[in-house]
Amino acid sequence: MKFLKFFLFLFPMISFSQEFDISGSVEAKAILSNENENPFWFHTNTNYSVGELTNISGIGEVKASLAYSSFKINAGAAVFGRDGVEDAVQRRDLYLQFENSWLFATFGAKKQTEVLDGLSATNQNFLWSGNARPLTGVLLEANNPFKISKTFALDWGIAHYELNDNRFVEGTHVHYKRLALITTFNENHKLTAKLQHYAQWGGTSPVYGDLKDSFKDFFKVFFATNTTEIGLPGETKNSIGNHLGSYFLDYEFKNGLGDFSIYHEHPFEDGSGTRLANFPDGVWGIYFKPKNQKIISSVLYEYINTVDQSGNTTTSGFDGYFGNNIYRSGWTYEENIIGAPFILFDKNVKINGDNTPYISNRSKVHHFGVTGEFSKFQWKLKSTITKYMGTYRKPFIPEWKYWYNYGSLSYKNEKLGTFTVMGGADFSNIANTVVAGGIQYLYTF
Template sequence: MTYKCISTWLAMLCLGGTMHAQTADSILTYRVEASGNVSNGTYAPLWLSSNRYGLSSVEPNSGYVRAGINFDKELRHNWQIQAGLDVAATANQTADFVIQQAFADFSWKFLRLSVGSKERPGFPLTKNERLSSGMMVEGANARPVPQVRGEIAEYVAIPGTKGWLSLKGHLAYGMFTDNGWQESFVSAGNTYGKNIYYHSKSLMFRIGNRKKLPAEFEFGLLMATQFAGDQLKKKSDGTSELITDMPDGLKSFFKAFVPMSGGSDTPWGDQVNVEGNHLGSWNFAINYYLKDWKFRAYLEHFFDDHSQMFWQYGRWKDGQIGIEITLPKNRWVSSILWEGMSTKDQTGPILYDSFAGSLGYQISA
């Protein structure tokens, strides 16, 4: 596959190819890809650097050569194994060599245990990967976080509901791998985080039975947390001084799962609020099916504190709405999508948790 996009200020060239080797119960896929951006601006255009899982650059000139291999094998008794390795050599990016994906998935029926770094598009609220700007909490702008993750990836009907109520969700713990970037990026006199742990969870429900009624309603919650780690201050001689050593024991893992206030070994802000950095989104969607057409409207309401999470003080304004129409199969257009996003409220200038001094968490993209 080859395509080229040129304007008066930008040239982009991408080359790629995929090969398959298949037996009766297994598939081996190889992929080789190259991409390059050339422009005369200060930064690369937004849509050439976003939604690439961090394998991109804001620099006007950048590129990469990428190779990957994926193995998928079905076993007896509804077991399945999938594994993948995806690496890239880059130019003008945050690292010269990147392990983009390295994972192994073990599945039994609808249950899956996933270990490693893996690109995970549109979860838990399904969005069009090619057209949407992505999820607000865990989007496709940062590199995959290494993690151990248990999940029900697709909706499963709850017994006894006759197919009218289904659910899906996940639970994951991992660790960020941007220590080197954090240390090199921060300037002298400022602080940064290191060895920070990761936790996320979601639970989504779907009401509807397409065999009886051509409409569905989806709703649920996604939460992500940064916890543990160290806060350091970079000195003028290039060395770093430890400021805060956050707890990282079993109790901290539990407090990441159930947000609770921190103990005396955490900063004051975590003691009066919750330990770690918690954020998330409420997610809603309505689907309507008309013969070969599908109409979908969705809302992702982002929150970063209690007032936004529980819609206190009218904190419903931040979020993303979308309307998507999937057309019957044709050679020209498959989907039409409109999205709107607002981040203007941000809890507002008043009625917020008035404290400071917590550990400075940051996700690098």
């Protein structure tokens, strides 16, 4: 009886010490194009919610959170359906999260947060741009940067993902980690220096059989230790798996005009890249958010270069971004490039032990983006000039030149939802001009 009285006394306290919230959205999109395929920016970096041949797509999403005094639990699911792809209905998100003052843990699959107002060609991540569906795994990261002092703070993250799609090496794992030093000089100047590392490892190859997959091998993957992997006579010692990484620098500052961000991300896949032998490859960008945002909210320019690749005359050259001799599907999920979308992967190539579906990993890209609003209307423009040069071993002659263009205009009504019209036009020296229009409806609750 005493216990019951205590519980009845405590129950109201428990009830009022937590907060439950649930929300969701539904989205529908229709596209009409003069060709079979859609313009580049209609389908690129959409988490595969829209395919190259999609005419109609829809997304349903629901999210819930339960907040306590010292921690919070989040859960979410999102499903999309669209035509023009192999699997019409798929999950985008399915996750459970735990967060407190220092830890943010995600279990499952969740799309990455959109940054820079959705203007960046890579979502400010050369290795994971949002071009493919989110991977399933476990991600542990800092909820807030750990403060070392008033000036310095550390950001960190570590994850394990599984590639469960149909690929050359079945059952491939993905290891991920990042470490960043954030230097806050004062309220107007901040510098972020970040190192991130991905590695594909394990699985079963149709050529080499079961690849190294033990707990001991994981530590070799973690530290990129040189060792043999496939056990062939005379095999060169190298890091187990397919390793990808990048150095990232972002200088943010404010002045009377507004907020600026100047950034560079430098990719590497082997020792030559880590010692910057492939310089100036990577993303060079500037983002500006004006102080006066009457019409223009933000402007972005990025130059993306993947041409150097540490050269083609040394044993450490031919970096061949995103491809790999053992993991021949490379840095893809469901045949969609995971990283920067300007590496060309031919889905019609039947991969075997001798060929590669990567037909171009050398490109030069100029990308522009601007967004703004007036009254209840929001607008966005993107324009991208791209030159694809093929690979060092098989260059494109002539080079493929494309000009991708995209524009949207949205009207938001608090009760009825958001209505969007969009248009796109792609021009090329080797393909027909693609022109398309679309309408989109989004309702949140």
